[in-house]
Amino acid sequence: MVPQITIRSATMDDLPTLLEFQQGIVQAERPFDPTLKDGELQYHDIPSIIASTDSELVVAVADGSLIGCGYGQIRNAKDYLRHVQFCYVGLIFVRPEYRGKGANHLILDALKAWSRARNIFELRLEVYDDNVRAKRAYEKEGFKPHMLLMRTDLSN
Numbered sequence: 609m610v611p612q613i614t615i616r617s618a619t620m621d622d623l624p625t626l627l628e629f630q631q632g633i634v635q636a637e638r639p640f641d642p643t644l645k646d647g648e649l650q651y652h653d654i655p656s657i658i659a660s661t662d663s664e665l666v667v668a669v670a671d672g673s674l675i676g677c678g679y680g681q682i683r684n685a686k687d688y689l690r691h692v693q694f695c696y697v698g699l700i701f702v703r704p705e706y707r708g709k710g711a712n713h714l715i716l717d718a719l720k721a722w723s724r725a726r727n728i729f730e731l732r733l734e735v736y737d738d739n740v741r742a743k744r745a746y747e748k749e750g751f752k753p754h755m756l757l758m759r760t761d762l763s764n
Contacts, residue, residue, distance in 0.1 A: 613670045614668070615668055615714050615718045618658055619658065620655065622674060626667075626699075627654065629674075629676070629699070632701055633699065633700075641736060652698060664680050665677065668702065676701055676702035677701055678699055678701070680696070680731070681695065682694075683696050696731075697732065733746065
C-alpha cells in the first residue's frame, strides 16, 4: 500500500531529524567522493536555511513521521548568465523504505512551486556523476546534465 505523503515547511522542531537525514546523504555519497573527510559532516547550515526568507526547506511526512526533505535557496547567478537569480536545490533525502513511493516528486514539486512564486525559473542542483540512481531520479523530474566538474589527485 502506498502511504499518504504530505509536504510542509520545516520548523526548528524538525532539526534533529533533518540532521539525521543530512548524515544519510553523507553516507550515501561517500562511495562517490574519495575527497570527503571521515566522520560526521555538515553540508548545510540547516537552522540558517529554515530561518532565511530566501530559502524554503520542506519535509515529507508519512505515517506521522518525517520521511524526507529538500530545500530551495535563491542565489545570484553569474553576471554572464541570462538569468539574474536561480534556485539552488539541496538536501534532498528520502528514507530508504519510502523511496519509489513519490516523496521525491512531491518534495521537488513543492520547491518548484516555491521558486515559481518568486519568479525564479532556473533550478540547479549537484549530483555525483557516478550516482546513476540519483541522476535518473532528477532526470525524471526534468533536470538535465549541464556541466561536469572534473578533478585529479596529484598526491600519488
